[in-house]
Amino acid sequence: LIPDFNFTTQEIAMVNQLLERLGVSASAYQNGSHAVYTPIDGSQIGSLNLEGADAVRAKITAGHDAFLAWRKMPAPRRGELVRLFGEVLREHKADLGELVSIEAGKITQEGLGEVQEMIDICDFAVGLSRQLYGLTIASERPGHHMRETWHPLGVVGVISAFNFPVAVWAWNTTLALVAGNAVIWKPSEKTPLTALASQALLDKALARFGNDAPQGLAQLVIGDREAGEVLVDDPRVPLISATGSTRMGREVAPRVAARFGRSILELGGNNAMILTPSADLDLAVRGILFSAVGTAGQRCTTLRRLIVHRSIKDEVVARAKAAYAKVRIGDPRQGNLVGPLIDKQAFSAMQDALAKARDEGGQVFGGERQLADTFPNGYYVSPAIVEMPGQTAVVRHETFAPILYVLAYDDFEEALRLNNEVPQGLSSCIFTTDVREAEAFQGAAGSDCGIANVNIGTSGAEIGGAFGGEKETGGGRESGSDAWKAYMRRQTNTVNYSRELPLAQGIVFD
Numbered sequence: 144l145i146p147d148f149n150f151t152t153q154e155i156a157m158v159n160q161l162l163e164r165l166g167v168s169a170s171a172y173q174n175g176s177h178a179v180y181t182p183i184d185g186s187q188i189g190s191l192n193l194e195g196a197d198a199v200r201a202k203i204t205a206g207h208d209a210f211l212a213w214r215k216m217p218a219p220r221r222g223e224l225v226r227l228f229g230e231v232l233r234e235h236k237a238d239l240g241e242l243v244s245i246e247a248g249k250i251t252q253e254g255l256g257e258v259q260e261m262i263d264i265c266d267f268a269v270g271l272s273r274q275l276y277g278l279t280i281a282s283e284r285p286g287h288h289m290r291e292t293w294h295p296l297g298v299v300g301v302i303s304a305f306n307f308p309v310a311v312w313a314w315n316t317t318l319a320l321v322a323g324n325a326v327i328w329k330p331s332e333k334t335p336l337t338a339l340a341s342q343a344l345l346d347k348a349l350a351r352f353g354n355d356a357p358q359g360l361a362q363l364v365i366g367d368r369e370a371g372e373v374l375v376d377d378p379r380v381p382l383i384s385a386t387g388s389t390r391m392g393r394e395v396a397p398r399v400a401a402r403f404g405r406s407i408l409e410l411g412g413n414n415a416m417i418l419t420p421s422a423d424l425d426l427a428v429r430g431i432l433f434s435a436v437g438t439a440g441q442r443c444t445t446l447r448r449l450i451v452h453r454s455i456k457d458e459v460v461a462r463a464k465a466a467y468a469k470v471r472i473g474d475p476r477q478g479n480l481v482g483p484l485i486d487k488q489a490f491s492a493m494q495d496a497l498a499k500a501r502d503e504g505g506q507v508f509g510g511e512r513q514l515a516d517t518f519p520n521g522y523y524v525s526p527a528i529v530e531m532p533g534q535t536a537v538v539r540h541e542t543f544a545p546i547l548y549v550l551a552y553d554d555f556e557e558a559l560r561l562n563n564e565v566p567q568g569l570s571s572c573i574f575t576t577d578v579r580e581a582e583a584f585q586g587a588a589g590s591d592c593g594i595a596n597v598n599i600g601t602s603g604a605e606i607g608g609a610f611g612g613e614k615e616t617g618g619g620r621e622s623g624s625d626a627w628k629a630y631m632r633r634q635t636n637t638v639n640y641s642r643e644l645p646l647a648q649g650i651v652f653d
């Protein structure tokens with residue numbers, strides 16, 4: 144049993160053993176200048192040295208060389224590497240999940256779920272390695288054919304956030320690898336240990352794969368802003384896939400665009416649920432709970448706004464409050480439903496948002512700090528429900544914490560308008576049993592988000608679908624469907640197998 148106080152020597156030893164089993168040697172995360180803390184109680188669990196610009200440039204050079212070799216390997220063979228990676232992940236699921244809990248503060252189930260998401264995307268990518276299909280196109284010229292082919296792109300730079308410290312990298316890396324690319328990963332400075340472990344597991348798969356995988360195919364950069372900037376600015380990195388705040392995306396996107404690089408951006412969300420009078424309220428309350436409270440409100444897809452019909456608002460709010468009151472908050476490894484916020488800054492941002500909400504006419508339920516005696520340096524909160532008089536400034540802003548704003552609506556068009564009237568456009572959902580409302584919500588004049596669900600909350604997307612959103616969310620798509628195309632370059636090929644040279648558009652040129 145894990146005691147309920149600051150990490151003991153025994154617990155620290157356990158973290159070290161966990162990392163060792165995952166293939167990370169102590170020298171990689173001890174005696175550095177950058178401290179790593181567990182949000183569980185704020186104990187320091189490691190320290191690393193941050194890599195500077197020169198180190199990152201050297202890795203880009205190595206990555207580019209690796210790409211030149213890897214792109215020539217048949218895609219199904221590249222898929223074999225990802226298949227092996229999925230195997231290694233299955234073997235280490237429990238350990239990596241636990242490390243996610245320790246470093247990111249996710250509850251056990253969500254730590255394991257994140258590793259499962261990595262395994263799922265491996266399976267998806269392996270299948271994809273035999274399905275990088277192009278088109279054949281009818282040519283207007285006799286004796287000609289046209290086709291479209293997809294080729295490897297180059298080094299893909301992956302910048303990821305603390306809240307999905309391993310899965311988001313896996314979404315990008317597995318697709319990038321089967322697509323014939325090399326990868327360089329810059330994880331959040333808050334979660335470098337899970338990154339070291341994930342990289343070690345991929346290295347294990349590479350070792351099983353054998354010698355024909357080039358050195359430097361998948362590399363990790365532990366660094367801060369400077370390291371990120373080198374990746375973002377280097378023309379040898381044709382694609383940057385960045386997950387994080389809208390503020391970060393605003394800096395990254397123009398810099399990548401300035402060198403005509405591409406980016407996949409997964410930025411802020413401000414996800415809403417429309418709850419209509421015909422809805423199954425039992426389902427809806429469960430949907431609210433998982434989406435708004437899960438991961439302590441620290442998912443991009445977290446439910447942040449509840450747009451509920453005025454006629455059922457009081458009942459729904461009462462039921463949601465009752466459900467919230469039963470939520471167990473505490474050490475994420477001990478069967479609780481809500482773990483800590485990532486750090487003190489996150490806690491302050493939440494309190495600032497709640498103060499603003501009060502100023503803007505909100506009635507706040509919950510949101511207080513919890514367990515401060517047990518964990519003076521761990522930031523646990525009760526999730527908050529805030530009834531708002533309208534979609535004020537604070538509601539339009541993404542605060543990365545468990546705050547659910549409640550807005551009442553009278554007619555359906557108004558609900559749709561409220562759903563769309565925020566700067567972000569990631570996820571959305573409707574709870575209804577009215578097929579007209581459900582279809583309208585998913586139609587062209589409905590939700591403007593990248594994800595629009597019916598009778599399912601905003602979070603917990605499956606990897607088979609394309610994941611991402613519009614507006615300030617950045618427009619990128621990752622994971623399933625044809626998101627792989629963003630990791631390849633498209634080539635249009637026209638072949639003349641006739642003995643003439645007819646020109647397109649019927650042009651005569653002689």
Ligand code: UN1
Pocket residue numbers: 260306307441442443444445601602603604605
């Ligand atoms: C994120 O919040 O950064 O839909 C990603 C979900 C997960 C992915 C979320 N599958 O909640």
